[in-house]
Amino acid sequence: MLNIGLIGAGRIGQVHAQTISNHSGTRLAVISDVYQPAAETLAKKYHAEVARSEDIIADSAIDAVLIASSTDTHSELIEAATQAGKAVLCEKPVDLSLERARTCLANAAQTGQPVMIGFNRRFDPNFASIKQALTAGEIGKPELLSITSFDPAPPPVSYIKVSGGLFRDMMIHDFDMANFMMGEAPVFISASGSCVVDPEIGKAGDIDTAIVTLRYGDGKMAVIKNSRRAGYGYDQRLEVLGSDGLLQAQNMLENTVVKSTTDGVVSAKPTYFFLERYMPAYAREWHAFIEALESDSSMPVTLEDGVLALTMAEAAKQSLDTGMPVRLADV
Secondary structure, three states: OEEEEEEOOOHHHHHHHHHHHHOOOEEEEEEEOOOHHHHHHHHHHHOOEEOOHHHHHHOOOOOEEEEOOOHHHHHHHHHHHHHOOOEEEEEOOOOOOHHHHHHHHHHHHHHOOOEEEEOHHHHOHHHHHHHHHHHOOOOOOEEEEEEEEEOOOOOOHHHHHHHOOHHHHOOHHHHHHHHHHHOOOOOEEEEEEEOOOOHHHHHOOOOOEEEEEEEOOOOOEEEEEEEOOOOOOOEEEEEEEEOOEEEEEOOOEOOOOEEEEOOEEEEOOEOOOHHHHHHHHHHHHHHHHHHHHHHOOOOOOEHHHHHHHHHHHHHHHHHHHHOOOEEHHHO
């Protein structure tokens, strides 16, 4: 049984508390949060202790740390935990600053401790099935990838101001998914974006609608579409066109009922909240992390993967600002 320390008791921390507690090989031992009442409430629910983050990291009885705190703390906590001999699963992104993330990567690598970045969508059963089919060559060589990721409603502007922007906060999942599906990073990144959902987001210096095109060395391409608003629900679709066929992952619906009448055919809407859509993926992600630790094998999503996705987010921002494609190697 591995003893786990959870740093961060907010919304995503609560998700991870559940996955840790539900796993037969892990025990949620201790929780910290800058807002102590949140840590205390979550600790009471899962029969855990409450401690400061630095004390969790220093505790020799803690085998691994899950970092679900604010993004601006991620690099520092990864470094501290790995230097203390802890395995780490950290939520995305690694940092808001690409330079700081690269420093974190170098420092963590020196410790030799395993670090996994929480790109949970790789573990969604539907997307994972597409990846397996691609690897097996079921549609030949992939030529065009399309990723649709629309949130049901924009977050508060107060969150936008500290999120790092749409590319670092939202589309970073899709950058990683593109790397996962294609098996490599693109050569060029082109981005266009605007603010059409909420003018306050624009006043905060961000966009709420974006399209990014990725171009690879052998000519294949990927298109990522993001919007902060889709009133019908949480729209998460993926499609890969290959030389011998097509693979698609459609939305998860609220139910599977389809009504067919002379007036038309009606089905349910997509699930509305990200937890409804991805809770199974979070559980599979935690299982993969523990399996890698127990088998002493490589993490399925590495700190390098996290830095690469952040590099792509930076390239997209540069392309948006300049109106020109950006070579990823130049970022």
